[in-house]
Amino acid sequence: MVGSPRHRLVMSVAIAGALVGGAVVQASGGGTADRVSLRQQYADTAARATDRKPKHVHGDAFMEALRNGGDGDGHNHNDVSTKNALSRATETGPLTEDPTTPRQAARNAASVARDRASRQPRLVPGFTERRRTTVPQDRYAMAGGCYTMQAPNGSYVHRVGTTPSASGAGVEPFHFQATHLGRYLVYGTQADFMGTSALLDLLGRTPAFVAQAAPASNWTVTPKGNGFAFALASGEGLVVNAAGALTLGSTSASTPFKLRRTSGCAAWPEIQTNVSRPFKAATKIQEARGYIDTHSHGMTHEFLGGRVICGTPWHPFGVTRALVDCPDHSLTQGYGAVLETFLSGGTPGHDDVGWPTFGYWPNPHSLTHQSLYYKWLERGWRGGLRVFTNLLTENNVLCELYPLKHNSCNDMESIRLQAKDMFALQDYIDAQYGGPGRGWYRIVKDPFQARRIVNQGKLAVVMGIETSVPFDCNVGTRAPKCTKASIDRSLDEVYRLGVRQMEITNKFDNGLTGVAGDEGATGAITNVGNFYNTGHFLDMKACPDSFGNGVQDKQQTALPGPDSLPEQDAIFGAIGQLFGGLTGLVPAYTSKPHCNQAGLTDLGKHLINRMIQKGMLFDPDHMSVIARKQALTLLEQAQRQGRHPGVLSSHSWSTPDAYPRIYKLGGVITPYAGDSTGFLAKWKQHLKWRDKRYYFGFGYGADINGFGSQGGPRKPSEANDVDYPFTGLAGVTINRERGGQRLWDINTDGVAHYGLYPDWIQDVRVLAGVDGSAFMSDMSRGAEAFLLTWERAVGVGNDGCRDRRAIKGLRAFRGLTHGLTTTQVLKRAGQPHTRLGTTYGYCAEGPAGGKVRVTVEFTLSGHVKRVTL
Numbered sequence: 001m002v003g004s005p006r007h008r009l010v011m012s013v014a015i016a017g018a019l020v021g022g023a024v025v026q027a028s029g030g031g032t033a034d035r036v037s038l039r040q041q042y043a044d045t046a047a048r049a050t051d052r053k054p055k056h057v058h059g060d061a062f063m064e065a066l067r068n069g070g071d072g073d074g075h076n077h078n079d080v081s082t083k084n085a086l087s088r089a090t091e092t093g094p095l096t097e098d099p100t101t102p103r104q105a106a107r108n109a110a111s112v113a114r115d116r117a118s119r120q121p122r123l124v125p126g127f128t129e130r131r132r133t134t135v136p137q138d139r140y141a142m143a144g145g146c147y148t149m150q151a152p153n154g155s156y157v158h159r160v161g162t163t164p165s166a167s168g169a170g171v172e173p174f175h176f177q178a179t180h181l182g183r184y185l186v187y188g189t190q191a192d193f194m195g196t197s198a199l200l201d202l203l204g205r206t207p208a209f210v211a212q213a214a215p216a217s218n219w220t221v222t223p224k225g226n227g228f229a230f231a232l233a234s235g236e237g238l239v240v241n242a243a244g245a246l247t248l249g250s251t252s253a254s255t256p257f258k259l260r261r262t263s264g265c266a267a268w269p270e271i272q273t274n275v276s277r278p279f280k281a282a283t284k285i286q287e288a289r290g291y292i293d294t295h296s297h298g299m300t301h302e303f304l305g306g307r308v309i310c311g312t313p314w315h316p317f318g319v320t321r322a323l324v325d326c327p328d329h330s331l332t333q334g335y336g337a338v339l340e341t342f343l344s345g346g347t348p349g350h351d352d353v354g355w356p357t358f359g360y361w362p363n364p365h366s367l368t369h370q371s372l373y374y375k376w377l378e379r380g381w382r383g384g385l386r387v388f389t390n391l392l393t394e395n396n397v398l399c400e401l402y403p404l405k406h407n408s409c410n411d412m413e414s415i416r417l418q419a420k421d422m423f424a425l426q427d428y429i430d431a432q433y434g435g436p437g438r439g440w441y442r443i444v445k446d447p448f449q450a451r452r453i454v455n456q457g458k459l460a461v462v463m464g465i466e467t468s469v470p471f472d473c474n475v476g477t478r479a480p481k482c483t484k485a486s487i488d489r490s491l492d493e494v495y496r497l498g499v500r501q502m503e504i505t506n507k508f509d510n511g512l513t514g515v516a517g518d519e520g521a522t523g524a525i526t527n528v529g530n531f532y533n534t535g536h537f538l539d540m541k542a543c544p545d546s547f548g549n550g551v552q553d554k555q556q557t558a559l560p561g562p563d564s565l566p567e568q569d570a571i572f573g574a575i576g577q578l579f580g581g582l583t584g585l586v587p588a589y590t591s592k593p594h595c596n597q598a599g600l601t602d603l604g605k606h607l608i609n610r611m612i613q614k615g616m617l618f619d620p621d622h623m624s625v626i627a628r629k630q631a632l633t634l635l636e637q638a639q640r641q642g643r644h645p646g647v648l649s650s651h652s653w654s655t656p657d658a659y660p661r662i663y664k665l666g667g668v669i670t671p672y673a674g675d676s677t678g679f680l681a682k683w684k685q686h687l688k689w690r691d692k693r694y695y696f697g698f699g700y701g702a703d704i705n706g707f708g709s710q711g712g713p714r715k716p717s718e719a720n721d722v723d724y725p726f727t728g729l730a731g732v733t734i735n736r737e738r739g740g741q742r743l744w745d746i747n748t749d750g751v752a753h754y755g756l757y758p759d760w761i762q763d764v765r766v767l768a769g770v771d772g773s774a775f776m777s778d779m780s781r782g783a784e785a786f787l788l789t790w791e792r793a794v795g796v797g798n799d800g801c802r803d804r805r806a807i808k809g810l811r812a813f814r815g816l817t818h819g820l821t822t823t824q825v826l827k828r829a830g831q832p833h834t835r836l837g838t839t840y841g842y843c844a845e846g847p848a849g850g851k852v853r854v855t856v857e858f859t860l861s862g863h864v865k866r867v868t869l
Contacts, residue, residue, distance in 0.1 A: 084678020088652040089516045105688030116777045121287040123730040126280020126457030130434035134261045139221045140435030143178040146265035150258040151240045167244025175265040178431035179316035193217040207246040213317035227256035271375035272738040275382035279730035280457025285822045285862045287835040288454045290386025292782035294670045295650035295701030298372045298390040299418035305405020311370025323354040340368045342574045356740025362753040364710040367571045372705045376755030381459040383758025384729035386783040391466040392418040397529040401579045411467045419497040447790035448823045464501035473511035476534030501617040508533045514598025514624035517554040525576030527586045543595035551657045552593035596624035615794035617646040621653035632661045646793025651701030663691040668789045670699035675711040676763045693803040697785030698778040710751035721747045797830030801843035809845045813854045820864045
């Protein structure tokens with residue numbers, strides 16, 4: 001039957017096969033290259049799909065399946081050995097050897113409890129949006145507002161049929177929707193746009209109301225005379241002629257229009273965050289409060305050639321253009337989505353409509369659809385997120401295998417593109433909030449700037465890197481190679497771009513380090529990818545007994561069937577199987593726990609030392625156990641030498657032996673978020689590893705947008721579900737989010753997209769029961785813990801009250817003269833024990849060797865006013 005689901009799936013397979021010519025290189029045991037037909041690869045998938053339901057739709061049955069631990073297609077995504085594991089880098093997850101004694105664990109947890117009882121910084125309602133006046137103050141101020149446009153002849157622009165006119169009576173209220181700083185869509189009452197028609201007359205193109213936003217309806221607005229002039233990118237300006245007709249002329253001849261605030265505009269379609277006014281700090285220099293996510297991927301719509309992730313984090317013309325499915329999905333009504341089909345277990349097709357119905361996507365387990373639209377990130381920020389690391393990423397091998405692409409597969413070129421996108425998004429959000437610097441999304445480049453941003457109630461965005469071949473540092477057969485000089489140049493380049501956090505591998509061995517590898521189907525495929533990229537398979541051998549239980553790299557096995565693809569990072573395994581034919585080719589390894597024998601190279605050591613010099617944050621996740629141990633030893637040596645290495649583990653891809661060492665280095669750890677139940681267990685374990693010489697705060701690594709599946713609904717009962725509305729951090733009120741026709745609920749949807757992370761945190765809080773307030777306290781202190789780690793990385797000494805090694809004599813405080821900035825004080829005196837309001841409290845070493853208290857008072861602008869010894 002032509003229209004049957006099976007026929008459509010087979011057709012989509014055939015189309016996809018034609019796209020790649022049915023030919024992808026596969027490394028075989030004999031070292032030869034075979035040609036593989038995609039149609040043959042998909043035959044089993046098509047057969048399995050025959051008896052399954054034809055479409056993924058979020059109906060009642062789907063939601064019921066989610067409540068029961070599945071995804072509506074017979075798959076259980078609540079596997080504690082993956083999503084909720086204490087370490088994603090070990091085979092057995094939480095069954096690892098705890099390196100602390102019970103006495104040490106109890107003492108560490110008790111020290112966190114004492115910290116929670118300390119005096120807290122004052123928070124107030126915050127993030128002041130630009131006040132809207134009757135007449136816009138400048139060309140940015142009309143963003144999101146409703147205005148009339150009055151021509152010099154006194155008439156108002158209004159519609160006559162489909163034509164705007166400034167002749168005679170009539171008035172049209174226009175919604176001004178910012179597309180960029182100073183550029184707008186002029187949105188009419190009939191949900192259309194004032195632009196230009198395709199018709200020609202003697203005077204040229206004619207202004208008209210058009211149904212779709214386009215470059216010919218994107219107006220640059222500039223001050224002119226007593227009003228504002230409107231011009232298109234084509235160089236044409238909006239002109240009122242003597243008869244009051246609107247025409248297009250030269251930009252210099254464009255007419256100034258007076259804008260005046262009014263009502264009655266058509267509602268602009270957009271996601272509704274449904275979170276009350278966010279909070280800010282009472283002063284810009286005090287201790288910070290807020291959640292942290294140190295591992296997410298906001299720009300992966302550009303990675304793997306730019307055609308894997310469907311939808312974009314923003315679009316100049318709005319949500320109706322941003323949250324749409326990929327062309328290869330929508331042109332076949334979801335049946336051409338071969339990668340999504342494979343990841344969902346072979347079920348053919350899905351509801352390809354994004355906005356406004358969101359019938360299928362986003363959901364916690366769809367890895368090929370956008371989950372970090374900027375309004376969803378905004379909801380996370382409004383709900384308490386204050387530090388967010390966006391990791392720039394690429395995988396050159398999988399990019400080359402995937403048949404659809406429009407971007408380069410080179411890791412560094414992709415990183416440059418994604419960094420550019422981050423600044424473009426910052427400008428776009430600024431435009432929505434009334435001008436340069438007025439938005440809540442702020443890319444930060446040092447911890448002092450980050451503290452000011454957080455305390456202003458905005459989101460401090462850290463730029464990071466997680467890629468397989470950073471700085472073109474390949475190894476083996478694939479060129480180019482890198483040198484110490486080229487590493488220095490590349491590090492300087494990305495530092496100028498804004499990068500301050502970095503992993504040095506992801507999926508493959510490279511010229512810097514060995515990799516942990518993956519397991520199961522994904523592991524076999526990435527191992528073959530490692531061979532393709534380097535000329536060798538992973539050198540996995542039995543781990544030394546001294547490493548302890550669970551301290552190992554990923555267990556390598558023969559390739560299982562496609563149904564056994566792990567949900568974490570499954571997109572890598574799926575691309576490898578579907579488009580690469582990378583199947584069953586790995587060598588036989590010992591059955592003992594595996595450790596990659598590739599460690600930290602001299603070039604890797606050089607890079608880490610250069611990162612320390614620059615005050616950057618080093619993340620040892622994804623490294624082989626041997627390499628990670630070597631890297632942490634290098635950091636410990638640097639610390640003993642008086643340097644201040646900044647270190648963190650961002651998403652549970654380090655092993656349990658590493659976590660206490662990271663805390664002892666003054667680092668911060670944010671486990672992979674996963675499900676609420678798993679994250680609660682991780683929090684309790686990390687309390688036992690805390691080093692009391694350093695401030696403790698907790699956070700999460702979402703690993704969202706194409707890599708890790710998100711937390712599903714935990715099947716709550718009425719007694720312990722999340723009740724809406726609820727009160728979040730600092731008294732913020734959080735209600736269910738509305739997106740088009742969807743009303744999102746953490747109880748039934750899980751973390752379907754990033755905007756539901758405040759709800760997820762509340763879910764953990766409810767699940768924690770009597771420990772809920774302690775959990776919230778530690779989560780709220782995450783921003784401060786991150787900022788303190790970063791401050792130490794750039795040369796600020798630790799808190800002398802906590803750490804006897806860092807205490808300074810009274811002489812250091814006597815030198816704090818009137819007018820010094822907080823940054824100058826920190827670099828001279830180190831980190832204070834308290835930062836409350838405008839007063840910092842220190843411990844100093846007294847004449848007799850004991851501790852004495854010192855207070856440094858600042859003005860509201862952050863300059864020293866008084867020092868009390």
